[in-house]
Amino acid sequence: MHAAWVYENLATLKVQIVNASIGTTANHATQAECDQAHPALLKAIDNLVKAGVTVFVASGNGGLSNRLPAPACISGGHIVVGATYDSSIGKQPEGNYATFAARWAGFGRCADATTAFDQIACFTNSTPRVDIVAPGAQILSDSLRNRTEVYMGTSQASGVAAGVGALMLQCNPKLTPAEVKQHMQGSGPKILDPKNNLMFPSLRAFEAVTAACPEFLPGGPGATVDAGAGDPDTDDPGTDDDADGRVDAGTTSKPTLRDAGKTAVRDAGKKPTTADDTDESEDDEAAPGSGHGSDESSDDDELPVSAKREGGCSTGNRAPGPLDLSVLLAFVAVPLVSRRRRRVSRAD
Numbered sequence: 001m002h003a004a005w006v007y008e009n010l011a012t013l014k015v016q017i018v019n020a021s022i023g024t025t026a027n028h029a030t031q032a033e034c035d036q037a038h039p040a041l042l043k044a045i046d047n048l049v050k051a052g053v054t055v056f057v058a059s060g061n062g063g064l065s066n067r068l069p070a071p072a073c074i075s076g077g078h079i080v081v082g083a084t085y086d087s088s089i090g091k092q093p094e095g096n097y098a099t100f101a102a103r104w105a106g107f108g109r110c111a112d113a114t115t116a117f118d119q120i121a122c123f124t125n126s127t128p129r130v131d132i133v134a135p136g137a138q139i140l141s142d143s144l145r146n147r148t149e150v151y152m153g154t155s156q157a158s159g160v161a162a163g164v165g166a167l168m169l170q171c172n173p174k175l176t177p178a179e180v181k182q183h184m185q186g187s188g189p190k191i192l193d194p195k196n197n198l199m200f201p202s203l204r205a206f207e208a209v210t211a212a213c214p215e216f217l218p219g220g221p222g223a224t225v226d227a228g229a230g231d232p233d234t235d236d237p238g239t240d241d242d243a244d245g246r247v248d249a250g251t252t253s254k255p256t257l258r259d260a261g262k263t264a265v266r267d268a269g270k271k272p273t274t275a276d277d278t279d280e281s282e283d284d285e286a287a288p289g290s291g292h293g294s295d296e297s298s299d300d301d302e303l304p305v306s307a308k309r310e311g312g313c314s315t316g317n318r319a320p321g322p323l324d325l326s327v328l329l330a331f332v333a334v335p336l337v338s339r340r341r342r343r344v345s346r347a348d
Contacts, residue, residue, distance in 0.1 A: 003018070003041070003045050003047075004040075006018060006053075007047045007048050007053075010053070015053055016053060016166075016169050016173070017056070017169065018055045018056070019055075019159050020055060020057045020071055020078075021058045021154075021159060022058070022071070023058060023060045025069070026069065027064060027067035027068060027073070028067060031073060031075040032075075033073075034074050037070065038070040038074060041074060042074045042075070045074065045078050046076045049076055049177050053177065054177040054181075055078035056078070056079050057071050057072045057080050057158060058081060058155045058158040059072050059125045059130050059158075060125040060154055061106060061108065061123045061125065061153050062123070063108015063109060063110045063124070063125065063195070064108070065127070065196035068080070068125050068127055069125070072129065073129060077177050078177075079165075079180070079181050080131050081131065081136075081157045082124040082133040083120070083133065083156065083157035084117075084121065084134065084136065084137070084191065085117060085118070085119045085135070085138075086135035086137070086138070086139065087116075087117050088116050088117065089115050089137075089138060090115060091113055091115070092121070092137070092152075093111060100123045107123045110122035115137075118189075118202055120191055120193045121152070124136075124154055126193045126195070127196075130198075131185065131201075132181075132184050133191055134158070134161045134202070135156070135203075136153055136154055136158075136160065137156070138150050138152045139152065160203070164205045165184070167205070168180055168183065168212040168213070171209065171212065171213035172212045179212070184201070184208050186211065187211060
């Protein structure tokens with residue numbers, strides 16, 4: 001088991017972040033039921049968290065309102081992540097598909113007639129066990145062989161959260177998994193999931209990182225000011241309220257996240273592939289989306305497409321830049337339902 005191997009090699013690997021974008025086909029209503037069904041997985045992840053490793057887990061794409069797959073459903077200190085849309089991208093799934101399940105096996109039997117920034121994707125499994133929601137539809141990021149690809153699913157949301165967690169630990173390596181979770185849950189507004197009327201904290205990267213590392217904020221502990229510039233004016237515009245010889249430019253405001261722009265994606269064909277099944281885990285990546293946590297299954301297929309990002313940028317599922325003290329490790333699991341890709345043009 002991958003989690004057990006990571007734990008056994010922590011002294012060498014020095015891993016601080018684990019992203020588990022995997023899940024079982026079986027779904028469980030309670031943590032006790034889940035723990036009893038998956039004792040080895042429970043022990044492996046519990047060992048990592050107790051050793052100080054922050055573990056992120058995808059909630060799954062079955063569109064369930066009262067059940068989760070493992071490892072999302074097991075008890076412990078790991079962080080369970082659901083998916084939101086990162087922008088308005090129109091009806092989902094695209095095309096003449098009535099539901100996500102009709103488009104991709106393993107996804108929920110639901111559809112989103114409209115989409116918007118911070119809207120929870122209907123395919124997201126959600127129960128009170130889900131800790132946060134994060135951008136997961138649709139996510140443009142780097143891929144193998146110098147490519148970029150667009151995916152959607154809770155795997156992408158979990159990867160985005162893991163990347164933010166890595167940034168938090170890079171500037172504050174003493175954070176415990178519980179503190180990472182606390183800062184993330186307090187970083188953004190709570191978002192309603194209409195299928196069960198539960199509210200979930202929506203992750204905001206800037207706020208989470210600065211909560212963990214307040215010295216990054218202007219005027220925060222340890223912050224420095226240009227000796228020749230003086231204190232910035234933040235009073236009434238057009239006046240010199242603080243008598244420092246400068247006319248105030250107006251009140252400055254804290255930067256906020258905005259709609260990342262619309263992604264236009266066009267199907268260019270469908271190429272079936274095959275994948276070996278396992279009895280325990282799956283890779284929740286898809287293009288866009290990937291099934292995990294559903295009671296359905298089908299053959300894999302690979303979907304080459306062309307994609308265009310119009311305006312702004314989209315948060316990807318890898319941490320930007322090299323990490324000095326944080327190591328991101330994504331579980332590499334054989335897909336249990338499906339792995340689909342939307343390939344786009346080579347990166348320049």
